[in-house]
Amino acid sequence: MLHVNENYSKIRASYLFTEIAHRVAAHQEANPSAKVIRLGIGDVTEPLAPAVVAAMHRAVDDESARETFHGYGPEQGYAFLREKAAKFDFQDRGVDVAADEIFVSDGAKCDCGNIQELFAGDVTIAVGDPVYPVYVDTNVMAGRTGANDGGRYAGLRYLTCDASNGFVPSPEAADGCDIVYLCYPNNPTGAVATKEQLQAWVDWANASKALILFDAAYEAFIRTPGIPHSIYECKGARSCAIEFRSYSKTAGFTGVRCGYTVVPKGLVAYAADGTPVELRPMWTRRQTTKFNGASYLTQRGAEAIYTPEGAAQAKATIDFYLENGRLMKEALSRMGYSVTGGGDSPYLWVDVKGDSWAFFDRLLKEANVVTTPGAGFGRAGEGYIRISSFNSRENVLEAIERIGRVL
Numbered sequence: 001m002l003h004v005n006e007n008y009s010k011i012r013a014s015y016l017f018t019e020i021a022h023r024v025a026a027h028q029e030a031n032p033s034a035k036v037i038r039l040g041i042g043d044v045t046e047p048l049a050p051a052v053v054a055a056m057h058r059a060v061d062d063e064s065a066r067e068t069f070h071g072y073g074p075e076q077g078y079a080f081l082r083e084k085a086a087k088f089d090f091q092d093r094g095v096d097v098a099a100d101e102i103f104v105s106d107g108a109k110c111d112c113g114n115i116q117e118l119f120a121g122d123v124t125i126a127v128g129d130p131v132y133p134v135y136v137d138t139n140v141m142a143g144r145t146g147a148n149d150g151g152r153y154a155g156l157r158y159l160t161c162d163a164s165n166g167f168v169p170s171p172e173a174a175d176g177c178d179i180v181y182l183c184y185p186n187n188p189t190g191a192v193a194t195k196e197q198l199q200a201w202v203d204w205a206n207a208s209k210a211l212i213l214f215d216a217a218y219e220a221f222i223r224t225p226g227i228p229h230s231i232y233e234c235k236g237a238r239s240c241a242i243e244f245r246s247y248s249k250t251a252g253f254t255g256v257r258c259g260y261t262v263v264p265k266g267l268v269a270y271a272a273d274g275t276p277v278e279l280r281p282m283w284t285r286r287q288t289t290k291f292n293g294a295s296y297l298t299q300r301g302a303e304a305i306y307t308p309e310g311a312a313q314a315k316a317t318i319d320f321y322l323e324n325g326r327l328m329k330e331a332l333s334r335m336g337y338s339v340t341g342g343g344d345s346p347y348l349w350v351d352v353k354g355d356s357w358a359f360f361d362r363l364l365k366e367a368n369v370v371t372t373p374g375a376g377f378g379r380a381g382e383g384y385i386r387i388s389s390f391n392s393r394e395n396v397l398e399a400i401e402r403i404g405r406v407l
């Protein structure tokens with residue numbers, strides 16, 4: 001008899017966005033003329049930068065002639081992209097990352113989900129709460145947890161992120177864990193971590209032979225000087241951290257699909273007998289076996305954001321989203337709500353002083369505005385809603401006005 005991987009049955013139906021869609025559809029059906037504004041889902045709304053579009057058009061032309069045609073590319077990514085990412089994202093900022101430590105992919109979600117394959121089944125994992133669900137569910141599928149009890153899986157360590165710790169847990173909470181997922185700027189809370197906070201995590205990881213999986217998908221939103229864009233800005237991080245980057249929010253690639261992962265040379269985990277095993281060759285093997293590279297067109301498009309005009313255009317789009325966030329944060333603060341994020345992140349995490357689904361329903365029914373209830377991101381998300389800055393200015397201003405009327 002063919003048996004399924006029963007770990008899948010442990011996964012609590014990820015009902016968050018389905019439930020939101022269901023409630024929005026019901027509301028829309030009951031109120032066909034209502035103009036619903038969606039500030040829920042974290043997808044970008046603005047088009048690709050013209051420099052990216054032009055580069056992708058040129059890449060299509062390359063594919064149309066025998067002399068410039070590209071078939072299968074290197075699984076780790078083309079050198080033209082890896083070299084520019086290493087230079088502009090790291091070296092020019094004084095951070096030590098080389099092109100051959102960069103592995104281009106079709107986005108950070110896959111890499112965040114796939115990386116756990118490199119580690120033993122019995123490693124202990126720590127995640128923030130609230131959390132981007134990919135870190136959790138991929139480890140559940142791999143059998144590293146027990147059942148879900150009241151929203152938390154047995155065997156996982158949850159690091160509560162709330163107002164008491166500024167939404168950044170301290171490393172002692174992960175004592176005894178082998179791997180910790182950190183994401184700053186954070187989805188969903190929009191919080192950022194200071195250099196000192198990240199340095200404390202790096203020191204902890206090196207001292208306890210643990211690994212930090214650092215998700216920097218939103219680093220391009222950081223505007224406050226001194227907030228690290230990369231974990232490798234911290235001393236000693238090369239020996240204890242892997243970093244995920246994404247062009248999705250940096251350059252509007254949510255539909256195009258491109259990102260990369262940094263696995264430094266010399267970064268090790270250990271065999272059962274204690275022998276150090278380098279992770280970079282393992283990740284190379286994993287990618288060359290199971291992945292055939294991001295498309296040539298995509299990588300040429302990503303390369304264009306490292307040109308002066310591409311960089312300026314991508315930054316202007318992010319500035320636009322940040323201004324949306326600033327306007328919403330200012331308005332909500334004026335209404336007496338405590339808001340995290342919105343300054344160095346596309347997300348606002350609003351303390352609604354009560355049940356997050358009830359607040360969601362109120363904004364939907366009375367203001368025709370869709371948000372995301374914090375409870376969907378974990379137990380510690382209850383009492384908050386997430387608002388996304390990805391929208392047109394017109395919609396943002398209208399949403400502010402409507403929310404103001406309701407609250």
Ligand code: PLP
Pocket residue numbers: 042106107108109110112132183187215217245246247248253254258259
């Ligand atoms: N990491 C975080 C924290 C995210 O919020 C997202 C997307 O929402 C991703 C990774 C996925 O990015 P990508 O589109 O590159 O797969």
